[in-house]
Amino acid sequence: xxxxxxxxxxxxxxxxxxxxxxxxxxxxxxxxxxxxxxxxxxxxxxxxxxxxxxxxxxxxxxxxxxxxxxxxxxxxxxxxxxxxxxxxxxxxxxxxxxxxxxxxxxxxxxxxxxxxxxxxxxxxxxxxxxxxxxxxxxxxxxxxxxxxxxxxxxxxxxxxxxxxxxxxxxxxxxxxxxxxxxxxxxxxxxxxxxxxxxxxxxxxxxxxxxxxxxxxxxxxxxxxxxxxxxxxxxxxxxxxxxxxxxxxxxxxxxxxxxxxxxxxxxxxxxxxxxxxxxxxxxx
Numbered sequence: 604x605x606x607x608x609x610x611x612x613x614x615x616x617x618x619x620x621x622x623x624x625x626x627x628x629x630x631x632x633x634x635x636x637x638x639x640x641x642x643x644x645x646x647x648x649x650x651x652x653x654x655x656x657x658x659x660x661x662x663x664x665x666x667x668x669x670x671x672x673x674x675x676x677x678x679x680x681x682x683x684x685x686x687x688x689x690x691x692x693x694x695x696x697x698x699x700x701x702x703x704x705x706x707x708x709x710x711x712x713x714x715x716x717x718x719x720x721x722x723x724x725x726x727x728x729x730x731x732x733x734x735x736x737x738x739x740x741x742x743x744x745x746x747x748x749x750x751x752x753x754x755x756x757x758x759x760x761x762x763x764x765x766x767x768x769x770x771x772x773x774x775x776x777x778x779x780x781x782x783x784x785x786x787x788x789x790x791x792x793x794x795x796x797x798x799x800x801x802x803x804x805x806x807x808x809x810x811x812x813x814x815x816x817x818x819x820x821x822x823x824x825x826x827x828x829x830x831x832x833x834x835x836x837x838x839x840x841x842x843x844x845x846x847x848x849x850x851x852x853x854x855x856x857x858x859x860x861x862x863x864x865x866x867x868x869x870x871x872x873x874x875x876x877x878x879x880x881x882x883x884x885x886x
Contacts, residue, residue: 612647612660612698620695621649621656627690628702630654645813654689655705662697671813672701674739681727684808708800708807716831717804718838724799724806725827725840729788729820736789736815743818746792747854747861753780760860763877768884775853782847785819792816794823795830821847828852856880 618634625632630652638650645664649656659668669692676688690702748755753776761772791798792814800808825848828836837845856879863873 611641612658616696616698617647617649617658620658620693620698620700621651623693623695624656624690624700624702625651625654627693628654630702650705653705655686655703656700657686657703658700659698665697665699667813668699670739670741671815672703674736674815675703675812677736677739679731679735681731681809682723683727683806685812686808686810706800706808706810708802710797711799711801711831713796713830714832716827716835718835720801720804720806721827721831721836721839724794724809725820725823728791728794728809728823731789733787733789733817737817740789741792741814741816743787743816744822745816746814747858748865752861755861755865756854756857759864760857763860763873764884765881768881771884772857772880775850776857779850779854782819782821782850785821785847787817788820790816790818790820790822791826792818792822793826795826819847819851820844822851824848825851825855829855856883 621637622632622634633651636651640648640650645660645667647658647660649658657668657672659665672688672692675685678685678687684704684706686703686706688701689704692699692701742749744750744752756776757773761769761776764772791809791812793811794809798809798811799806800810821844824836824840824844827839828845828848829852833845833849836848856876859876860873860880862868863876
């Protein structure tokens, strides 16, 4: 098991708050049927029947927890489900939890995807009026350092790489920084893999809105291109956005190093990110 060093609230406290949320939602309480999802750095999720209980990991994560839930609840009706609140937030000790609608579907296998569905997905998110959600958005590019992303990437991340790939890495950072500013839209910020669920050939749900911000739509296209393949995504959007998206995607290995640095991730995680970037840049 990979050591994440994510804060783990007391197990008994988590059980207590999940039971309280389920009772508030009028849902059955049967801990033997729960499925615990631990991979989130700020939150953990307990799946219990038709309810997903989202639990903050620490007192420090509570403000962001509340912001993200407010954002999701403000989203307009979309052609897919999102994890809307079923209960008001419940606080027990230093942690907070909320009952959400449990989303149905499964992640799409990587490598391909219906371009028509990808277009529907992108247009639905990018056409959400920013004024309706702006107050609850994360800073743009928060994953890699927000407004300081370029300095973090070039002054802290790239010097950690093997000497023979540093010039290429700097070219990729410069290419992304040199893009003409795009008109900002609502971007999800992590639109791939397990964050997009599919059912019967259609996108059924989108979760994990923590990184949603006002930014370049090419950011979401880059995530989809990396997961579904550029052929599928090229048929789902315009050529000029694809060009920009490839600039975003080229820096993904560097973004992972930035994330590890700004979040003080474990040394072995930082080392894995550096090794990954070296391999990608060498090929």
